[in-house]
Amino acid sequence: MTAERASAPLRVVFADHSSERGGAEFALVRLLQTDQPWSPAVVLPPVTDGTDVFTESLGSRVPIEHVGPRHVARRQGGSRAVAAARLALKIVASGVSLARLRAVRDADVLVANTTRAAVYVALAGALTRTPFVVHIRDLMTPDAIGGTATRLMRRFVLPRAAGVIANSRASLETVRPYLRTEVVEVIPSPSGLHPVDPAALSVPDPVTRIGLVARIDPWKGQELLLRAFATACPDAGASLVFFGGPSFGHEDFLSDLAALAVSLGVADRVEFAGHRADVDAAIASLDICVQCSLRPEPLGQNVLQYLAAGKPTIVSGEGGPSEWVTDGENGLVFTPRDADALASAIRSLVEDLALRRRLASGAAATPSLLSDQQVGERIFSVAERSAST
Known part of the structure; x- marks a missing residue:
């Protein structure tokens, strides 16, 4: 990274496969409401049902772009093979759409906020030669996320990640054998904590x-x-x-x-x-x-x-x-x-x-209950170090 680039805000693009009200989505909203020395943007699939927790919560504070096919967690009809093929096509389309965005091509680092987003963020990172960070919010096992997703994460995503953030030691242990990067941190998600006396x-x-x-x-x-x-x-x-x-x-x-x-x-x-x-x-x-x-x-x-x-x-x-x-x-x-x-x-x-x-x-009195600002500072550090790899 050049001296000029190092003095400017870190350009970070966050990608999520959904804008519905889920734990990962609320965590990213809280993160983007903290004060960090970065210039962030969010990339999401198109919204067809009017639900967009990011626009509702962030307004114009952070640029938000909607591209690629819509990803849903609902079961598709047909056989497993057909469903897997549909998912693969969506992931490829999402990765290509992401790579075409000016914000992504200009980014210093990409951050995948969810497991599904991680797959097409890895593809976009490969196409644009942009380092990416994977936020591990799931246990990366077939029982938790399915066999296809587990194989994609282990074989394609995790070995190529420039940085990894795991939300617990339990989730980290399910991915550690597949990592090549040394930029790895266990950081609890921003949870809007206001510890009482x-x-x-x-x-x-x-x-x-x-x-x-x-x-x-x-x-x-x-x-x-x-x-x-x-x-x-x-x-x-x-x-x-x-x-x-x-x-x-x-x-x-x-x-x-x-x-x-x-x-x-x-x-x-x-x-x-x-x-x-x-x-x-x-x-x-x-x-x-x-x-x-x-x-x-x-x-x-x-x-x-x-x-x-x-x-x-x-x-x-x-x-x-x-x-x-x-x-x-x-x-x-x-x-x-x-x-x-x-x-x-x-x-x-x-x-x-x-x-x-x-x-x-x-x-x-539980130790290590961090404010969103403290969590954000640690996540920024991972993004910054990953951008330098």
């Missing part, structure tokens, strides 16, 4: 609101929590609140959950609150917070938000959340996918005020 916590009694903050999606565990709640709290008193709306084609699952609440006899104590822009206020309204995903979470942004808010927290004992929560110290850890174990943890907290107070204090 442990000394200022007020833990209400009795418990009236137990909740989960996550998009409505089968793998996020809403059904598991609903069944555990019905077991742990069969009588009137506490209510269960689901913050988050259905994304990526899971509207039917929301209807299924409502029907299940009726069949379990708790419909009058279950609230589907929908998407909330003010996550802090949503979490503040809860007395107990839960993370109960059905497969390992690479990070679990909601867990960081629960801890920063000083909430008695229950998490599944695998993946990223288990790196942040120590059972009995700053939360409770239950056996993954075990509704009875989750019900037992809920019951323990509902019945024990002293335990809730102790865990709330421990949650607020």
